[in-house]
Amino acid sequence: MNWIQSLYQTYDNCREFVGVTEVGSAALLLPLSHTTQNAHIEVTLDQNANLIAARVLSKEDQQTLVPCTEASGGRSGSKPTNHPLCDKLQYLAGDFLNFGGTVTSGFAKEPEEAHKNYLALLGDWQRKNPHPKIRIVLDYVKKARLVHDLVDQKIIPVFAGGSDSAEFLHEWADKESEPPPIFSALPAGNSPQDAFVRWVVAIPGDPEPHLWRDRSIWESWNEYYGSTQDFVGLCYVNGEETTLAEQHPAKLRHAADKAKLISANDGSGFTFRGRFTDNDGLQTCGVGFEVTQKAHNALRWLIARQGRRLGDQAIVSWALTGQSIPDALVATDDLFDEEDDFLNEGLNPGESSIAEVNTGESTALALNKKLLGYQAELGDTTGIVVLSLDSATPGRMAISYYRELTSSEYLARIEKWHTDTAWPQNYGKARKFVGAPSPFDIAQCAYGSRLDDKLKAATCRRLLPCIIENRPIPADLVAGCVRRATARHGLENWEWEKALGIACALFRKQQLHSKNEEYAMSLERDRKTRSYLYGRLLAVADLLEQATYQKDEKRATHAARSMQVFADKPFSAWTNIEKALVPYKRTLAANKPGLLEYFDKEIREVMDCFSSAEEFAKDEKLNGEFLLAYHCQRSALRKGNKGENAENESE
Numbered sequence: 232m233n234w235i236q237s238l239y240q241t242y243d244n245c246r247e248f249v250g251v252t253e254v255g256s257a258a259l260l261l262p263l264s265h266t267t268q269n270a271h272i273e274v275t276l277d278q279n280a281n282l283i284a285a286r287v288l289s290k291e292d293q294q295t296l297v298p299c300t301e302a303s304g305g306r307s308g309s310k311p312t313n314h315p316l317c318d319k320l321q322y323l324a325g326d327f328l329n330f331g332g333t334v335t336s337g338f339a340k341e342p343e344e345a346h347k348n349y350l351a352l353l354g355d356w357q358r359k360n361p362h363p364k365i366r367i368v369l370d371y372v373k374k375a376r377l378v379h380d381l382v383d384q385k386i387i388p389v390f391a392g393g394s395d396s397a398e399f400l401h402e403w404a405d406k407e408s409e410p411p412p413i414f415s416a417l418p419a420g421n422s423p424q425d426a427f428v429r430w431v432v433a434i435p436g437d438p439e440p441h442l443w444r445d446r447s448i449w450e451s452w453n454e455y456y457g458s459t460q461d462f463v464g465l466c467y468v469n470g471e472e473t474t475l476a477e478q479h480p481a482k483l484r485h486a487a488d489k490a491k492l493i494s495a496n497d498g499s500g501f502t503f504r505g506r507f508t509d510n511d512g513l514q515t516c517g518v519g520f521e522v523t524q525k526a527h528n529a530l531r532w533l534i535a536r537q538g539r540r541l542g543d544q545a546i547v548s549w550a551l552t553g554q555s556i557p558d559a560l561v562a563t564d565d566l567f568d569e570e571d572d573f574l575n576e577g578l579n580p581g582e583s584s585i586a587e588v589n590t591g592e593s594t595a596l597a598l599n600k601k602l603l604g605y606q607a608e609l610g611d612t613t614g615i616v617v618l619s620l621d622s623a624t625p626g627r628m629a630i631s632y633y634r635e636l637t638s639s640e641y642l643a644r645i646e647k648w649h650t651d652t653a654w655p656q657n658y659g660k661a662r663k664f665v666g667a668p669s670p671f672d673i674a675q676c677a678y679g680s681r682l683d684d685k686l687k688a689a690t691c692r693r694l695l696p697c698i699i700e701n702r703p704i705p706a707d708l709v710a711g712c713v714r715r716a717t718a719r720h721g722l723e724n725w726e727w728e729k730a731l732g733i734a735c736a737l738f739r740k741q742q743l744h745s746k747n748e749e750y751a752m753s754l755e756r757d758r759k760t761r762s763y764l765y766g767r768l769l770a771v772a773d774l775l776e777q778a779t780y781q782k783d784e785k786r787a788t789h790a791a792r793s794m795q796v797f798a799d800k801p802f803s804a805w806t807n808i809e810k811a812l813v814p815y816k817r818t819l820a821a822n823k824p825g826l827l828e829y830f831d832k833e834i835r836e837v838m839d840c841f842s843s844a845e846e847f848a849k850d851e852k853l854n855g856e857f858l859l860a861y862h863c864q865r866s867a868l869r870k871g872n873k874g875e876n877a878e879n880e881s882e
Contacts, residue, residue: 234633235518236468237551237616238526238533245529245553250296250446257294258536261528262449263521264456266304269293269486270317270429271416272386274377278434280370282377285384287412294486295429296443298452300352301520305481307489307626310337313349315356315452316368316442317429322349325375330389331398332378332424360455364432364442377428386413387423399424466519468526475517480527483620483628484534484545490628492527492620493518534620541671541691542684544621544631550638551614557605557642559617559698560691562656563594563649563666566601594665595650602642609638617641617699619692631692634699641699648698651743654736655752655862657728665752668733670694676733677711680726703744709737713855717798719791735862738855750859754867758860759840762853765801766860767837769794772808773861774868775830779818798857802850833868 248260259267270293275284295317302312313322320327321334322345328334334342350372357365371377381387382397388411389397401422403410413423430442439445457474464475479493530547534540538547539560550556557566619632636644652667674682674690696702716734719727742748755763773790780786789811790797797804819827841847 233468234616234618234630235522235526237614237635238529239468239522241533241549241551241553242525242529244551245532248532248553250444250449253536256536258532259294259296260532261296263453263524263528264299264304265296265449265452265528266299266314266480266482267486268295268297268314268317268427270295271413271426272381272428273431274381274428275431275433275440276367276371278367278432280367280374282371282380282384283433285381285386287386287416290416293416295427297429298448298456300456301476301478305478305489305491305494307481308337309335311335313345313352315349315352316365316448317427318349319427320378320424321345323372323428324377325372326378327424330378330382330387330424356452356455359458360451362448362451363434364430364445364448365451367432367434368430368442385411387426388413460520464517466522467516468518468522471519473519473521476520476523479518479523480531483527483531484540484543489625490543490622491626492628492630493523494627530618539691541688544619544688544692546617546619546632546691546695548615548617548641550609551616552609554609554613555605556609556615556638557602557645559645559648559695560670562664562669562672563598563653564656564662564664565669566649567597594653598646598649598666602646606638606642609642611637611639613638615641617695619695621688621692632695636699644699644701647701652736652740653752654732654739655866656732656736657725658732659725659729668736670698672729672733673708673712673737676715676730677708679715701744704737704741706741709734709741709855712737713858716858718795719787720795724785731858731862734855735859738859742856750856752863754860754863756836759842760856761841761846761849761851762856763860764837764840765797765805765853766857767864768805768834769797769808769857770861770864770868771830771833771837772812774865775812775819775827776815778823778826778830779815798853800850801853801857802848830868833864 242260245260249262250260252259261267270288273286273288274282277283297317298315300312300315303314306312321332321338324332325346327346328342334345338345350369353365353369353372357369378387382389388400388403390400399422401424403414411423413426417423417425431440432442433440442448460474462475462477463472465471466473466475479491481491482488483490483492533547533549534545537549537558538545539558540546546560548556548559615636615638617632617634617636618630620628621631622628649667653665654667655663655665656668657663668676670691671687673694674687677690678686690708693705693708697704712730712734716727716730719730722730739750742750754767769790773788776788776790790808793804793808797808816827819830838847
């Protein structure tokens with residue numbers, strides 16, 4: 232199965248969603264031969280084709296489902312093809328030119344052509360497949376007074392007070408007063424003459440006056456448009472002789488997206504010349520009109536409904552049946568809903584949530600139960616598709632990643648990623664969890680918080696195969712995150728804590744994949760590698776100094792400030808850190824001798840673990856393992872410190 236067949240099948244499996252806007256989502260699965268546009272003005276007509284009301288639409292209410300042709304659905308350039316029903320004023324208004332309206336440059340030689348084309352298409356639709364509401368709109372448009380009526384309704388501002396000799400007001404120059412609502416409804420830089428109009432037809436007894444919601448109008452347009460198509464050939468997707476598509480839809484990632492997955496320039500572009508004699512697709516492969524409409528509508532709906540967009544890149548994963556699946560690009564805690572009660576199962580007394588647990592056992596248990604719920608709904612063999620789109624130019628788009636899996640494979644890969652990359656994460660007071668960071672957090676950790684969307688998108692694209700196919704994490708990403716966590720100067724404490732958790736998670740996953748070396752999320756006192764031991768020493772020195780601070784004292788310790796130097800030359804840096812600890816040890820000896828003994832005992836234990844004095848005295852650079860040791864030793868010391876303090880108080 233290929234991408235277009237997968238999407239075609241998805242559309243057929245999700246027919247109940249066609250034309251339905253789900254609660255809390257702007258995603259809309261379009262009927263065939265329809266597209267969405269942001270309308271700015273809503274015009275209401277009565278049964279006698281008279282305008283009875285008009286209003287400017289708010290940004291939240293602008294999305295409108297409109298009928299379209301192949302040419303208008305992907306229109307662009309200086310002479311865009313009109314839609315058959317709802318469109319801009321230059322097409323709809325017969326008095327557009329009377330008010331000084333400027334048509335797009337392709338119509339400059341014959342400015343009335345845009346309106347004539349609209350009337351011809353709408354009239355042909357009404358003749359061949361009549362509909363009472365379409366007749367009312369046609370009768371009104373023929374009056375050629377749309378702009379005049381909108382001026383009278385105070386919708387369109389003009390010079391000279393609204394007479395027939397007035398002209399469109401293109402911008403609001405009076406900064407001391409509020410501009411008319413139409414300026415707020417339009418995109419920045421657009422004039423009221425660029426407004427898009429949608430229709431409401433109020434007929435007594437009719438349950439649905441809004442034309443963009445009326446299913447009978449959808450069906451009427453589809454029947455009419457299907458009767459006008461005569462380009463027949465073999466569809467290479469479903470293997471049938473059928474009406475072939477001559478052009479393919481755009482607007483896949485958002486309403487203003489002009490890039491297409493399937494396209495061929497006309498003869499003036501010479502895109503196909505040298506390989507084919509024409510651009511109709513018969514010399515390569517034909518795609519049925521219904522197939523391409525369904526596939527592109529499904530993809531547009533899936534991206535809006537559950538996709539991830541970063542600049543020009545869009546990533547989406549879905550089940551061919553339309554059922555819900557876990558997102559591959561989120562952190563572990565985002566996989567769970569508030570109603571997932573099993574999150575807190577198995578916690579020790581006093582632990583209010585899974586975020587307080589420093590081992591991965593509870594997280595793994597909760598994750599397994601969550602994914603088992605998906606497994607029960609999907610079964611083992613439901614098709615899952617992961618797809619990434621990107622465009623290098625405004626008009627051409629490519630599939631940068633495509634993978635088909637069964638539901639059991641997909642869920643197993645998701646579980647493995649979140650299990651192997653699990654580590655205690657600290658994103659601040661409001662968010663702490665045990666699990667894997669998201670690719671977006673990894674990109675931010677590796678390249679800094681100011682990275683642009685292109686770099687973020689490239690990082691996510693590189694990590695996608697690591698999640699879906701269990702490939703190794705790119706070494707430069709791991710090194711970048713380790714370097715970021717090591718260079719803690721210049722970072723707020725919460726930023727550094729976040730970077731530390733992400734770096735530990737990635738290094739742990741890298742070692743597990745490349746060397747089959749598994750690291751526990753708790754302190755491993757029997758691990759005697761050089762980097763691990765030095766990481767433990769740094770954590771002891773850090774907490775020893777902190778133990779002498781006053782309650783509200785938050786300055787960085789000498790060990791914290793020396794972390795980057797320590798990672799490069801640990802023996803030299805440790806010598807300096809030991810000297811800096813002397814006054815703090817004196818303070819503890821005077822005030823908390825038991826606590827000082829606790830820290831000294833920990834240092835002696837670590838020192839005894841080095842295989843030799845020569846091993847300890849090496850000044851070679853440490854690898855990311857020292858961060859894991861630092862993190863685990865710090866957690867162990869804090870727990871032990873609480874117990875030591877309680878013992879001292881009882882004495």
